Amino acid sequence: MATTENERRATSIERRRLPSMPAFVADYLGMALALAVLLVIFGLAAGNFFTLTNFRTIANQVSDTTIVAVGMTFVLIIAGIDLSVGSVMALAGAVLGTCMVRFGLPLPIAIAACLAAGIVCGLANGLVVTRWRLPPFIVTLGMLEIARGAAHLVTDSQTKYIGSAVGVIAGRGLLIPFIVAVIIVILGQLVLSRTVFGRYIVAVGTNEEAVRLSGIDPRPIKLGVFVLCGFLTAIAAVISTARMEAADPNAGAGLELRAIAAVVIGGTSLMGGRGSVVSSFFGVLIIAVLEAGLSQMGVGEPTKRVITGCVIIAAVILDQYRHRIRKTPKP
């Protein structure tokens, strides 16, 4: 009897593992569909929408937001939030620009300094959050101010024009920023769902107290997530600086809210414990296509904002229904 039991169980596990593929697809199907609908609408409404250049343009434009959104996804999964990403991106870019323009340092050293700036900001966020158990919202709100001020101090409030010395990274026509972003998305998803660190992240986001009582210190995990977010933000800064060939101390204003909107549209919960990096990527794409399409149609800025706002809300309502259909109804 034991053998039949085990066999039955073994097959049931097999069965589970196979149909998980469609479930996996279903997870992304909704988002892909939404994206497709947008593409069709704009394809019909705006001339020259379905062109290679246009997609290339959008692809490169979304790369920095995508990378920041990956970091934000991790932060949201541990039930945190990082409002400082926009400012930190400006600061990291400012460090890069100042290193190159003012001190004439070579690109690799400047990039190292830029990444270090991002990591330091993430570390500061994480240390304050874990040391004093403060809500990440308010800590990163403080960092938003600090990093923005620092970016202005570093650049003396002047946009630093760097030129093609840094532009090479963006590698025209090669979509390098986009490829980097896609690689980071894939790596991020793997880390989240396949590694011990990733599982601990989900665990901390779901029930931090239980994790602590399991004898695992949640603090290094949370710290790690904030550092990771700072690091990814700095990578985004390198890419955006390369694209503009200039470091602007006002860069990334409002980026935090855009990134959070994208991540949440992707279905990551603001309550922590649930999220997917790939879905966040879809969220970024949906917003980007929407904005690009609307501006190509020549829709006025105010109307664009109204539409964007409605789409954000509609997306989370849809996500809600998606979850209700997949789970048994619990009112």
Next chain:
Amino acid sequence: MATTENERRATSIERRRLPSMPAFVADYLGMALALAVLLVIFGLAAGNFFTLTNFRTIANQVSDTTIVAVGMTFVLIIAGIDLSVGSVMALAGAVLGTCMVRFGLPLPIAIAACLAAGIVCGLANGLVVTRWRLPPFIVTLGMLEIARGAAHLVTDSQTKYIGSAVGVIAGRGLLIPFIVAVIIVILGQLVLSRTVFGRYIVAVGTNEEAVRLSGIDPRPIKLGVFVLCGFLTAIAAVISTARMEAADPNAGAGLELRAIAAVVIGGTSLMGGRGSVVSSFFGVLIIAVLEAGLSQMGVGEPTKRVITGCVIIAAVILDQYRHRIRKTPKP
């Protein structure tokens, strides 16, 4: 034995009732102290700081933020958040300005329209949040975009100069905005701690599911809080429009984060269930004095931002210690 039990309980209740006054004072003492320290520092560092005009200026400047912060306190206590207050303030002001300048309506009707606009936005936020059980963060983020777009559509992106027709409300020299703000703070605190509605608000913020399973529908309560926040934001819009004598569709940018920072500095928890309107008022004053003092000292904008950021974080760290001292450590 039962009697001794009861006696013990009775006396302990007595004991509790008396020392509750000092506890009440202690709640605000920390904040008052922080404010005093700031005042002394700036009094020494900046000339003309301790002048009546200066205090009058600061008092009038904080009035709109204060009123918004009262609404935000309620929203945070139900574990919500309202990111749309800045935009809604702009929209309500825009409605006021357009009614008077474009349609030449009398002030009372224009004010009614303005308040209605705020209530409608709050209602929309609340309905979407309660109907679909969406996180307020993302719903109000959507509203942030929508209301800002609407403000521009209403004013055609033009600042509406109204003039003293509306300026009368601000009543030069009389501190009317400040008095209104103080009255709203007092009323708000009373509603929170002395009324049935206030009790429900705290209960919903503490454990919404327990409230629901007690046969109390939490939705009208949450809806009421969002409407209240919208309404107070519209009052703030009237006051700020009166002060400027002009309605600016770009008004209130970043107000949401400033208001939240002030409320949290005041010790209201972002997790819901705990908060005080009076403390939020102190939070607003601390930030306002800090900013005014620094600009009078001629400190540059970037440095100002760095300092403000540090103060925000320091304030919540201090608040943490205050709570730890009052409660005994939990294992």
Next chain:
Amino acid sequence: MEAGSTETILTARGISKSFPGVQALSGVDFDLRAGEVHALVGENGAGKSTLACIIAGVAKQDTGQMELGGQPYSPASRADAEARGVRMVMQELHLIANLTVAENIFIEKLPNRFGIVDYGKLNGAAIQIMEQVGLADIDPATAVSSLGIGQQQMVEIAAGLSRQCRILALDEPTASLTDKEIELLFYQIKRLKADRVGIIYISHRIEEVMHIADRVTVLRDGRLISARPTHRLTSNGIINMMVGRDLEQVQLRHAGEVGPVALSVQGLNLGDKVRDVSFEVHRGEILGVAGLMGSGRTETMRAIFGADRADSGSVYLSGDTQAAQITSPRDAVRSGIAFLTEDRKGQGLLLPMAIRKNISLMRLDDVSRFGWMDESRERSVADRQAEALSIRCSSTEQSAAELSGGNQQKVVIAKWLYRDCDVLIFDEPTKGIDVGAKFEIYNQLGKLAEKGKAIIFVSSDLKELMAVCDRIMVMSAGTVAGIFDRDRWSRQKIMAAALSGSVADSV
């Protein structure tokens, strides 16, 4: 039974611990031998959990020393204690809902290669452990959030068993388990005993303790009352020591005048958890609801109460011909139905708020005028309720979070009694409650029935159902497997009905 084991692995001397307003433990001595089951019993708030927590490094004592295997022992944290082989399964569930069963069991040490989780190995190992506690039917890769509370308890126990240890503390492991699972648990305990693991076993079920424990330590109000081998004790003797006075024998309730039908449920369906459930309960009657874990009792009650929306079915109130429109708990309460949830911390209480505010929550109109709170009236109402249920607290201003589990449950009951409904549904009201308090609650149920209230009493403890109920409805796999009258039932018949539908099929 004696196992001849005399090797003491843990000694604790003069352990004291106080919380604000409460001396949880005062000068308690405790020791544990290898291969013995040492039970800790006592009323709610006696300090059992606190003592176990101190031993397992979850809490720190104020005074007192401990020795582990002859070495001084003073764990700085739970991890520290576990490193020295002391583990604990806590009274409250501490599972991570969004992780899988397997991940929860091995959370501390996920098998991995270079940080990448080896799911094959993980699930394989989990299957082995789960088999031991009777969770063989559950896929180790399902999320814990999709399990019932009883199954979650078993997963928690499985996690405790999965690790090598010298001392294992089980804090009320059987609180939400049924006989079948308890048997499996006891089998595992015996296996551990054979491996010379010392087991600290906390439970309110005296017969269980008599069955499994080698020694019993009784605590009362944080003091040590007795520590004796089980064979020198009787159930009544233990109970007497716990409460400090003689308890009259279990008094069977005399079935009183049963009135007209108060609540009638017809053809209730909710997914596959509740299938065509029909029954009625009369005024002045206590209807017991028995069933195995996962038999859908909680779901049925939630559906009646409107906490979950039923797919179909109707509920009739006190002889109405029209079905009541109950789509939310609010409707239910307005129709006079009360529901005490089984999860008191998560769904019953406003933990950080004062007892007073918890009690008055549902009738604020009664303690307010024109929307303004009348706090002195509220206070007197709360004090009266707290006294009626002898809630042990320093005052009703104390926050509910600071109470022991049993007293928290009493606050929930007080709150519903204050609301005064005609039909009261109690879902596991005695879960984790000491004997003294249990009897108080039985008395309350009896009094309420006498007053003409209709009572539905869901419990996993068959003995208490048989002691206080007029009729017992047995649920199995979401259906009603039988309704027994007082003079027609027997333990065997009820168990047979409970086992009639395969629970496994519904999972």
Next chain:
Amino acid sequence: GCKKRQSARPRIALVMKSLANEFFKTMEDGARAHHKQHAGQYDLIAVGIKDELDVAQQIKLVEQMVAQGAGAIVIAPADSKALVPACKRAMDAGVVVINIDNKFDEAVLADKQVSIPFVGPDNRKGARLAGEHLAGKLKAGDEVAIIEGAPNTFNGIQRKLGFEDAMKAAGANIVSSQSGYWEMARANQVVSAILTEHLNLKALLCANDSMALGAVAATKAAGKSDAILIVGFDNISAVQELLKEGGILCTVDQHADKLAVYGIEYALEMLAKEGAPADKETPVDLITAETL
């Protein structure tokens, strides 16, 4: 956008700064009016960004317009440096680029080895005009303060320089110069602080009219509206009334509605004949209560 693909008609993209700013709104309206009259000659796409500081967004817009197949881009850059690479890329893709309103940084243009014709007013000259008008009402040694625009914008810097030129010439004493980041509320706060600190202030020179409105409110609140003269820039509709009332002494009109039109006409010209580009200065006018 339905009447597309008539290859004979070039698409001209007007990329502006913040459409939240009335100045650009007026610019857009002017362009649309012009397009209506010359609908047969070209297609117009007018876009702008959310707020003045969102440089990245404007770069996106430029790239999108190239992708959209625009023949010419008329741009009012949000940043005089950071937009150059994007425009260079557009030019490499064969798009004609005309710079209006805010002039590109010479050094960056040189570095990128491009020349982009600038069509627009001389902001420094405009500011100097306003400053000189104010100087007529001041004595030497009078205290004045400047409320600057965002510090990384070319026209912000030019206006500040223009004000300074005039004030130095008049011998006035500039006691404070702080940024109001083009915003009314921000300027209101800064001005309030300056008023407290400098009790003898005689005049405030604001780099745009929004900030001037904030300054007017601040002086009123401080009860000094009579003692302090306020100068604005841009001539937005909201200040008309104040100019008449005397709340604002003067402002400067750069003819926003014409600015884009000049740019578009220039672009059409360049599309027609690939001529060597040259800068083109557009008029700036002083607006006072008398000239209204």
